[in-house]
Amino acid sequence: MNNSHKIIHWFKYASPQSFYPLAGKLIPWFWALAAVFAGIGLWITFFAAPTDAQQGEGYRIIFIHVPAAWMSMFIYMVMAAWAGLGLALNTRLSGMMAQALAPTGAIMAFLSLWTGALWGKPMWGAWWVWDARLTSALILFFLYIGFIALQAAIDDPRRADKAGAILALVGVVNVPIIYFSVKWWNTLHQGASVSLMKAPTMAATMLWGMLIMSLAFWMYSIAVALTRVRAIILEREAHTEWVKELAEVKGVTP
Amino acid sequence: MNWESPAAFFAMGGYALYVWGSFGACAILLIMEPMLAVKRRTSILRSLRRERLAETLENP
Amino acid sequence: MSAIIAIIRRDLLLAMRRKSEVLTALFFFIIVVSLFPLGIGPETALLRKIAPGILWVAALLATMLGLSRLFAPDHADGTLEQMVLSPTPLGLLITGKIVAHWLTTGLPLVLLAPVLGIQFDLDTGALGILVIALLLGTPLLSLIGAIGAALTLGVRGGGVLLSLLVLPLYVPTLIFGAGAMEAHIAGLGAGGHLSLLAALLALAVFFAPWATTAALRIALE
Numbered sequence: 001m002n003n004s005h006k007i008i009h010w011f012k013y014a015s016p017q018s019f020y021p022l023a024g025k026l027i028p029w030f031w032a033l034a035a036v037f038a039g040i041g042l043w044i045t046f047f048a049a050p051t052d053a054q055q056g057e058g059y060r061i062i063f064i065h066v067p068a069a070w071m072s073m074f075i076y077m078v079m080a081a082w083a084g085l086g087l088a089l090n091t092r093l094s095g096m097m098a099q100a101l102a103p104t105g106a107i108m109a110f111l112s113l114w115t116g117a118l119w120g121k122p123m124w125g126a127w128w129v130w131d132a133r134l135t136s137a138l139i140l141f142f143l144y145i146g147f148i149a150l151q152a153a154i155d156d157p158r159r160a161d162k163a164g165a166i167l168a169l170v171g172v173v174n175v176p177i178i179y180f181s182v183k184w185w186n187t188l189h190q191g192a193s194v195s196l197m198k199a200p201t202m203a204a205t206m207l208w209g210m211l212i213m214s215l216a217f218w219m220y221s222i223a224v225a226l227t228r229v230r231a232i233i234l235e236r237e238a239h240t241e242w243v244k245e246l247a248e249v250k251g252v253t254p
Numbered sequence: 255m256n257w258e259s260p261a262a263f264f265a266m267g268g269y270a271l272y273v274w275g276s277f278g279a280c281a282i283l284l285i286m287e288p289m290l291a292v293k294r295r296t297s298i299l300r301s302l303r304r305e306r307l308a309e310t311l312e313n314p
Numbered sequence: 315m316s317a318i319i320a321i322i323r324r325d326l327l328l329a330m331r332r333k334s335e336v337l338t339a340l341f342f343f344i345i346v347v348s349l350f351p352l353g354i355g356p357e358t359a360l361l362r363k364i365a366p367g368i369l370w371v372a373a374l375l376a377t378m379l380g381l382s383r384l385f386a387p388d389h390a391d392g393t394l395e396q397m398v399l400s401p402t403p404l405g406l407l408i409t410g411k412i413v414a415h416w417l418t419t420g421l422p423l424v425l426l427a428p429v430l431g432i433q434f435d436l437d438t439g440a441l442g443i444l445v446i447a448l449l450l451g452t453p454l455l456s457l458i459g460a461i462g463a464a465l466t467l468g469v470r471g472g473g474v475l476l477s478l479l480v481l482p483l484y485v486p487t488l489i490f491g492a493g494a495m496e497a498h499i500a501g502l503g504a505g506g507h508l509s510l511l512a513a514l515l516a517l518a519v520f521f522a523p524w525a526t527t528a529a530l531r532i533a534l535e
Contacts, residue, residue: 046263047256057267061276068280087528107283115276122272142482149478153469162532163465167479170461170525174483177514181486184510185493224288231295238302249302 014091016233017242023226030223037216044209061119062206067214069112069133071221072140073175075105079147080172083165093229095161096236098168099151100229104221106144112137132186136179143171157236317402321410322417328387329418335380336418343376343423347430358435365434366444366495373423373448374484377455380419381480382473384411384463385530398534408530409523412460420452443498443508450511451491457515457522458483464529486514 045063052059079101086094116134117127128134147167154160237243244250257263266273329336350368351361388394388411397407427448428441436444462480466472494507 049256051256051267056269058269058272060266060269060273064276064280104287107287111280111283114279118272118276122269139482139485142478146475146479146482149475150465150469153466153471153475155470159532159535163529166461166525166529166532167465170483173521174486177486178482181489181510185489220284224291227288227291228294231291231298234295234298234302238298238305243302244306248299249306 014089014093016093016096016237017240019093020230020233020246023230027223027226027230030219030226034216034219034223037212037219041209041213041216044205044212049205049209050203055123058119058122061115063209063213065112065115065119066210067217068108068115069137070214071217072105072108072112072137072144074218075101075108075221076140076143076168076175077172079105080168083161083168086161087165087169092236093233095157095165096229096232097225098164099161100225100232101221102144102148102151102164103228104224106141106148108217108221109137109141109144113141130186132179132183135182135186136175139178139182140175143175147171318406318410318413321407322414325411325414326417329414335383336422339376339379339419340422340426342379343372343426344430346372346375348433351433361434362436362499365431365436365440366492366499368434369427369430369444369495370451370488370492373427373452374455374481374488376423377419377452377459378477378480380415381459381463382466382476384415384460385467386472389467389533394530395534398531404530405523405527408460408526412456412523412526415460416453416456420448420456423452424448440495440498443495443504446508447491447494447504447511450508450515451487454487454511454515454518455484457518458487460526461522461529464526464533467530467533487511490514 041063045060049060049063051057079098082094082098082101085091086098113134116137120129120131120134121127147164150167151160151164154163234243264270264274347368350364354360354364385394388397398404400407424445427444431441431444459476459480462476462483465479466476469475490507490511494504494511497507498504
């Protein structure tokens, strides 16, 4: 009895109508956390972390490269989870969340490629190396672009959500296979290459820096995804009563 | 402290292009993205408000 | 089972009536493969080295060509809706359609590839590996491609979108398929690559028709 009550309570937030104000309340907190973590992270990046013996100052790029790469993978998994939830339970919000996450994930994937290239030029002597990580990051970027393009091409939002969900699930099954195949291909062709992460002595400060920067990226992603999902909710629910009754629509200054 | 002068900080030990290229791109994208998201919401809100105004004018 | 065979027979008959579509994909494959030596030069050592990659990429693109027409004609004339309503599970019928797609686009590529391989100065052993790899790989392309075809059914700009969705998913097939030949040429033995390709095929046979069916139901809603 009590349990079922709780479930109903949870489902309450799965409706766009109640999630919209909740997200609005949460967003400033996530922005604040993101700013605090970014501040500490940047301080470690530039001031606390010592110069690397082999890579000089150039290694400081990894403090944003690694978090961006992690987030690009993590967001894809979260997106697929929302998508799967949407297919299984037929909740409206899930599809909107998946749609809101995709651009952020694509930006993270792009940043990991961009910073990887800028790190690779001084370290490897080339902007682009067909390294297993870089190559699978590139394919992950393509997967995001495909997801966004598919959703943009379908006019009916419900169909766009479901089609996107299937694509995301197919993608999430394929991501490990792609990573494994690219790695296999890489070892066949050029042997193990220098890895970004394989710094021989990863000092504790570096680890902390990377961790805190990852937290900053994580909080940022949540904040921006919630901001975007609020816009998506309004667009999709534009003709419902509750949207018309919102203070910001009525024009009453809250 | 790592840096002897602000100039040394900006020079990044000769890696200025790469380090600032990375951090710059990161900063630009991560500032642009939330701005676009906020703009998306304000523009839908504006059109919703206009619709509402039109409705109230039609049936006062 | 008889339903699958009936679907395959029907699609093959239709393909026979529209021979040009099948032949277009086939000639596309031949022309693309033949263009590379013209662009790169006739050095046999170099050609032998790039042959696996070129043959596989051309095969990938050739299977893409027919993909957007996999469900579109049936969608247009209402056959697809009949299939959804029929008592036979939709998954079986879709599997039949995928098999027919492979028979009309994949199998001809498999048969033609060794002839094109001769253009690249490949020896008999390498040609054998090429045929086996294509035999395992092209059904995989049809299966994965069917998911994309179902997702983009009736969608604006479907053709280009389809390639955007499907080509990244073809990467493992390309790597293991071309890799099998390269490993053989390098004297490493192609067994590992071929068994991985077979494993992927088994996985796709299991999941792809299911995902395609789900995507088609969404498209028809």
